Amino acid sequence: MKVLLTTLGNMVIAIIFAGIFTKSTIAKEIPLPKPYYEGEKSVEEAIKSRRTIRSFSSQVLTLTQLSQILWAADGITADRGYIKLRAAPSAGALYPLDIFIVVGENGVKDIDAGVYHYIPHGHLLKMVRKGDVRVGVAKAALHQMWMAEAPAIMIITGEYKRCTRKYGERGIPYTYIEAGHVGQNIFLQCETLGLGAGIVGAFHNDEVIKVLGIDKRHDPITIMPVGYER
Ligand SMILES: Cc1cc2nc3c(=O)[nH]c(=O)nc-3n(C[C@H](O)[C@H](O)[C@H](O)COP(=O)(O)O)c2cc1C
Structure with missing residues (x-):
C-alpha cells in the first residue's frame, strides 16, 4: 500500500x-504576424533615404513591424519543395546566419523585454533569455551607448561550419557577404516602415555572446539597432 x-x-x-x-x-x-508584400515607399526612395541612425526615440515598435523587418532580413520567400529559399542570397543556399533580437523594456508591443531567436521556418520567435540587456550590448560595443535607446537591437550571427563544410575557408567570407545582404534588407525595410536602423561592427564578440546568453558557435557579425529616429 x-x-x-x-x-x-x-x-x-x-x-x-x-x-x-x-x-x-x-x-x-x-508566432509573428504574416508579412505583407506591398509597401508605401519604392525601393529607389528607400535606397536614397537610407542612413545610419544613431539617435532613437523610445517609441514602441509593433510586433507587425518587427515581423516585417525579420521577414525582409531572413524570412522564407520561396518553397522549392526540397528547400525553402530566403530573402537574402546565400552561397549554396546553406544559410549560415541567425538573427537574435534584443527587445528593450516597452520596446515591442505585446512581448516582454528579452533576447529572442528568429526562426525563419514557421516565422516565429523563440525566447533565449528574459530581461532588458540593451545596455550590456552597448557596453560590449565599445560603449556606444546610443544604441541602448533603440527599442530593439538585431544581432546577425554566423555559424561558419554550415558554410565551410562545403566551401572550406571561403565559407567564412561567404558568411560575411551574406550578413551584408541581410543588413541591407533590414535597412531598406526599416526605411519603408518609416523607421531607421544603425549598423555597428565595433564590438567584442565574446562579450556580446555572453550578454545575449547564446551558444558561442553563433559568432556575432553585425549589430543593428532599429526604431524611430529621434
Ligand atoms: C561593417 C561596418 C561597420 C560599422 N561599424 C560602425 C560602428 O561601430 N559604429 C557606428 O556608429 N557606425 C558604424 N558603421 C556605420 C558607418 O559609419 C556608416 O555606414 C558610414 O558613416 C556611412 O553613413 P551611412 O550609412 O549613413 O550612409 C559601420 C558600417 C559598416 C558597413
Whole structure:
C-alpha cells in the first residue's frame, strides 16, 4: 500500500512538472504576424533615404513591424519543395546566419523585454533569455551607448561550419557577404516602415555572446539597432 501511494504521489508530481514545463516552453515561442508584400515607399526612395541612425526615440515598435523587418532580413520567400529559399542570397543556399533580437523594456508591443531567436521556418520567435540587456550590448560595443535607446537591437550571427563544410575557408567570407545582404534588407525595410536602423561592427564578440546568453558557435557579425529616429 505504501509503495502504491508513493508511486501515485510521484506520478502526480511528474504530471504537475510536465504541465509547467510544457506551458513555459509553449509560452516562449511567439508566432509573428504574416508579412505583407506591398509597401508605401519604392525601393529607389528607400535606397536614397537610407542612413545610419544613431539617435532613437523610445517609441514602441509593433510586433507587425518587427515581423516585417525579420521577414525582409531572413524570412522564407520561396518553397522549392526540397528547400525553402530566403530573402537574402546565400552561397549554396546553406544559410549560415541567425538573427537574435534584443527587445528593450516597452520596446515591442505585446512581448516582454528579452533576447529572442528568429526562426525563419514557421516565422516565429523563440525566447533565449528574459530581461532588458540593451545596455550590456552597448557596453560590449565599445560603449556606444546610443544604441541602448533603440527599442530593439538585431544581432546577425554566423555559424561558419554550415558554410565551410562545403566551401572550406571561403565559407567564412561567404558568411560575411551574406550578413551584408541581410543588413541591407533590414535597412531598406526599416526605411519603408518609416523607421531607421544603425549598423555597428565595433564590438567584442565574446562579450556580446555572453550578454545575449547564446551558444558561442553563433559568432556575432553585425549589430543593428532599429526604431524611430529621434
Ligand atoms: C561593417 C561596418 C561597420 C560599422 N561599424 C560602425 C560602428 O561601430 N559604429 C557606428 O556608429 N557606425 C558604424 N558603421 C556605420 C558607418 O559609419 C556608416 O555606414 C558610414 O558613416 C556611412 O553613413 P551611412 O550609412 O549613413 O550612409 C559601420 C558600417 C559598416 C558597413
